[in-house]
Amino acid sequence: MGQITxxxxxxxxxxxxxxxxxxxxxxxxxxxxxxxPSGCGKxxxxxxxxxxxxxxxxxxxxxxxxxxxxxxAKRSLAMVFQSYALYPHMSVRKNIAFPMRMAGLDEATQKAxxxxxxxxxxxxxxxxxxxxxxxxxxxxxxxxxxxxxxEPAAFLFDEPLSNLDAALRVGMRLEIMELHKKLETTMxxxxxxxxxxxxxxxxxxxxxxxxIEQVGSPLELYHAPRNKFVAGFIGSPKMNxxxxxxxxxxxxxxxxxxxxxxxxxxTEGLWKGTVGVAEHLGxxxxxxxxxxGLTDMMTVRIxxxxxxxxxxxxxxxxDMEQLHRFDAQGLRLG
Amino acid sequence: MARSVTTKRKAINTTIAWAIGLLIFFPILWTxxxxxxxxxxxxxxxxxxxFFDWTTENYSTVMERSNxxxxxxxxxxxxGGSTILGIMIAIPAAxxxxxxxxxxxxxxxxxxxSTKMLPAVGVLYPIYLLFIKLGLLDSVVGLTIVLxxxxxxxxxxxxxxxxxxxxxxxxEAARMDGAGLKAEILYVLTPMAIPGxxxxxxxxxxxxxxxxxxxxxxxxxxxxxxxxxxxxxxxxEGLFYAKxxxxxxxxxxxxxxxxxxxxxxxxxGLTFGAVK
Numbered sequence: 001m002g003q004i005t006x007x008x009x010x011x012x013x014x015x016x017x018x019x020x021x022x023x024x025x026x027x028x029x030x031x032x033x034x035x036x037p038s039g040c041g042k043x044x045x046x047x048x049x050x051x052x053x054x055x056x057x058x059x060x061x062x063x064x065x066x067x068x069x070x071x072x073a074k075r076s077l078a079m080v081f082q083s084y085a086l087y088p089h090m091s092v093r094k095n096i097a098f099p100m101r102m103a104g105l106d107e108a109t110q111k112a113x114x115x116x117x118x119x120x121x122x123x124x125x126x127x128x129x130x131x132x133x134x135x136x137x138x139x140x141x142x143x144x145x146x147x148x149x150x151e152p153a154a155f156l157f158d159e160p161l162s163n164l165d166a167a168l169r170v171g172m173r174l175e176i177m178e179l180h181k182k183l184e185t186t187m188x189x190x191x192x193x194x195x196x197x198x199x200x201x202x203x204x205x206x207x208x209x210x211x212i213e214q215v216g217s218p219l220e221l222y223h224a225p226r227n228k229f230v231a232g233f234i235g236s237p238k239m240n241x242x243x244x245x246x247x248x249x250x251x252x253x254x255x256x257x258x259x260x261x262x263x264x265x266x267t268e269g270l271w272k273g274t275v276g277v278a279e280h281l282g283x284x285x286x287x288x289x290x291x292x293g294l295t296d297m298m299t300v301r302i303x304x305x306x307x308x309x310x311x312x313x314x315x316x317x318x319d320m321e322q323l324h325r326f327d328a329q330g331l332r333l334g
Numbered sequence: 335m336a337r338s339v340t341t342k343r344k345a346i347n348t349t350i351a352w353a354i355g356l357l358i359f360f361p362i363l364w365t366x367x368x369x370x371x372x373x374x375x376x377x378x379x380x381x382x383x384x385f386f387d388w389t390t391e392n393y394s395t396v397m398e399r400s401n402x403x404x405x406x407x408x409x410x411x412x413x414g415g416s417t418i419l420g421i422m423i424a425i426p427a428a429x430x431x432x433x434x435x436x437x438x439x440x441x442x443x444x445x446x447x448s449t450k451m452l453p454a455v456g457v458l459y460p461i462y463l464l465f466i467k468l469g470l471l472d473s474v475v476g477l478t479i480v481l482x483x484x485x486x487x488x489x490x491x492x493x494x495x496x497x498x499x500x501x502x503x504x505x506e507a508a509r510m511d512g513a514g515l516k517a518e519i520l521y522v523l524t525p526m527a528i529p530g531x532x533x534x535x536x537x538x539x540x541x542x543x544x545x546x547x548x549x550x551x552x553x554x555x556x557x558x559x560x561x562x563x564x565x566x567x568x569x570x571e572g573l574f575y576a577k578x579x580x581x582x583x584x585x586x587x588x589x590x591x592x593x594x595x596x597x598x599x600x601x602x603g604l605t606f607g608a609v610k
Contacts, residue, residue, distance in 0.1 A: 052506050072509040085507035089525045098521075102512035146511065156510075 001063055002028045002154045002186030004049060009058035011044055011210075018044055019210040021058065026154075026188065026203075031180050034190045035197040036207035036233070042190045043158055045207070049188065050156050051075050063153055073102070078147035079156040082163060084139045086131040092118075092142050093127040099150040117145040121175075137168045144179070154186035161196065173200060194234055198222070206230050228330035231256045237286055237299045239324070246294050252325035252333055259286065259301035261322035266308075269315025273298065275308045289314060362586070369393070369579035376575035392580035400563060402584060409559035409588075411474050412549070413542035416482035417535055420489045423482075425531070428493035429519055433502055443494065446487040454484070454547045465552060474557045477549060481542045489538055496530025497523070536596055543589045560585035 004026040011019040018041050026032050034042040047053040049060060051072035059068045067075050078099070086095050096117055100110045118124045121141040131139055140160060147155055157176070161169045177200055180187050191197055197204050198218045206213040206221065206229070214226040218234075225231035231239045239256045247255045263269070264287065273292035278285055287300045287308060300316060308314060325333040367383070368376050375386045396402070431439050461480065462471075470476030500523065508522040524531065546561040553562055564585050567578040 050510060052509065071514075072506070073512045073514060077510065079507065079510040081503050081507060083501065083503050085501070085503040087504060087508075087522055087526075089528075098508070098513075099511035102517060143507075146507075150511065 002026075002030075003063050004154060004186065004188075005059075005061045006049070007059045007061070009048060009060060010056045011041075011048055011053060012056045017056075017210070019048070022210070022212060024205065024212065024215070026186060029184045029186055031177075031187045031189065031200060031202045032205060033197040033201035033203070034188065034205050034207060035192065035194055036213075038192060040207040041210035042192075042207050044210075046079075046156055046158055046188060046190045050077055050079050052079075076150075076153045077156055078150045078152035078154075079158065080140070080143045080147050080160045082159040084131070084136075084143045084163075086139055086142055086146075088131050091128050091130055092123060092134070092145075095131065095142055096145045096149055099146060103150075113149045117148050120148075121145050136164050137172060140164065140172060141175075144176070148179075148183070152185065154188060157187065157189040159190055159192070161191075161193075176200070195236060198234070204234075206233060224332065225256075225324065226332050228254060228256070228326050231324055231326070231332075237301065240295065240298045241326075242294045244294070247325075250323065250325055253328045254326040254330070256324035256326065257318045258322065259299040261319045262298075262300045262316045263319070264300055264302055264306065265315045265317070266312070267315065269317040271298075271316045271318075273314055273316060275310055275312045275314050277310070278306075278308055280305060287314070289316065292316070362590075365579045365582050365586075368576055369583045371576050371579075373574065373576045376579070392576045393584070396567070396577055396580050396584065400566065400581075402563070405558060405560045405563040405585075406588070408474055408557055409543060409561075409585075412477050412481060412557075412559050413539050415474070415478040416485065416542045417538045419478065420482045420486050420538060421493075421531065421535060424486060424489040424493050424534075425519060425524065427490050428497050429523060431490070431494050432497035432500075433505060443491065446490060450487055458551060462551070471552060472554045472556045472558075477552055477557055477559075480548050480552065481545055484545070484548065485538050485541055488541070489534055492534045492537070493527070493530065496527050496534075499530075500526055532596075536592075540589055540593065 004024075006022060006024040008021045008023060009019065010017060010021050022045070034045060036042050044053060048055055051067070051070060051074075055068055059066055061067060062075055062077070087098065090098065093114055096114050097110050100113060105113075114127070115124075118127055121144060123138065123141055123145060126134060126138060126142075131142065134142065140163075143160070160176070161172050164172060173196060176187075176189075189196075189200060201218055203215060204218055204221055205215050208229055213233075214221060214230045216224075221230060221234045225234060225239075228241060232241060235258055237259045239258050240262075241254055241256050243254050247253055271292050271294060273289040276288040276290045276297065278287045282305070283303070285302045285304070285306050287302065287306070289298045289300060290296070292298055298316065327333050369392055370388045370390065371382065371386050372389060372391070375382055378386075431443065465471045465476055468476070470479075504526070505518055505522060508518045513522065543559075544561065546565070549559050549561045550565055553559070564578070564581050567574055567581045
């Protein structure tokens, strides 16, 4: 259960085509993350799979059955929304029971499933409260509980953690990952946060302007980005992209080097620059280097702490093994 | 200092508000007072305000002469029926306009409202003929349908405005949870829009209760509601002011009481969204 195939799917709003013909295969039990900048069509793609938007052409099949024309209710998918979308007039218990009530399950089964979901999500003490009386994290748990009891073929998450504060976000991220390990159900997760994408996904789908730029495991995308866009989007801080004579030396239009693949010296190295801002995180230090003559600013990641001052001269040396080369079209070379 | 200015302001505002309130209420108050006068006192010049011989004679005369109960029942049937029928049509209509709008939705809304701009008398002739053809003249059913149609644009407009305040994602969540259209409207949308629906119901009931043009033109005796009951006491000679006032008071009393008890709901509904 949970195999989803998109075949030449397109979506237009009026005359504007937001999703050009697109093919995608999502395997049973996979945790797939759709990632991309705002407006890249990732949420639209999720809504097409959910059935909340109609496809303009193409086919969507779920577990081998054509679901293109099926209404959302008949696709046996469950969705968790960014705004939680809980029913404000119902208690937590009734919210979780709603999909089972719609499916016509008997009271005893409903009760047992509610208890189990509430226990798994630490909601037992809140079952009789209304959503308005819960915190953001608790509300999101209720939304997940409502999705779990449906026992769907796949879970769809639309930026579920965006409304939570940073600490809670990390916690919920882990909870969702643990849930995936436990249920082994297909999950499709939309986010613009590449850290979420890298940490959670079995498979990442990078989107830009409705086009899939690359599909692959987090480490495939990190080590072998197919083009400049993916190279710049995956990884934090961003990859340094250098054009001009320095790139030409490597038979490329653009070369890329990740901040963690540069070594720093105060005395000697390949590229000379001056220190702009240094961000000390304790475990790491990010140094922003200017006046290298290569690009406006380069970022270097140093493990541990390093004592550098603003406007200090600094030398950078890239690890040549880790250099990425791109051609004039921005595609990966070699 | 600032405090005293505020207090003074408050006093002035309160006085103005009371003055306006009394001004608006005065015709109703005058009608009620007149209903307790004799016919002679009712037309006395200068008019008598509070110091006259209070009598309930007009009420007993009106009760003797006409069948108040039947008029009241007709009013309840017509106002209640047209309101319930209207809301049953308006909820799905407003749902589709608010949540699955098309390019023409705004035009349709304006077109519906434009039907209210036409004077009712403009369509009296065709509707009258239609009523004769269908045998609906002087029937509560016919009147219920006409009043429902007359008020439908307003009900849809009001509900549309309330529904627009409800986040679409909640309805999408219901769809994902396996709810069909009926379940979505019945279990999710309607309970969330209760304040809006209640004030729409109330307003529509009041409008239908007080509607006089159609009720007077399309009824004779059988289906006549309280508006016709009042009209039956207005005579061109103007000799029955007191009885007319008694009849009016009896006609407006039920709706006045209903309005009084539901004013909190009504105000809440009318400001729904504005104070979200």
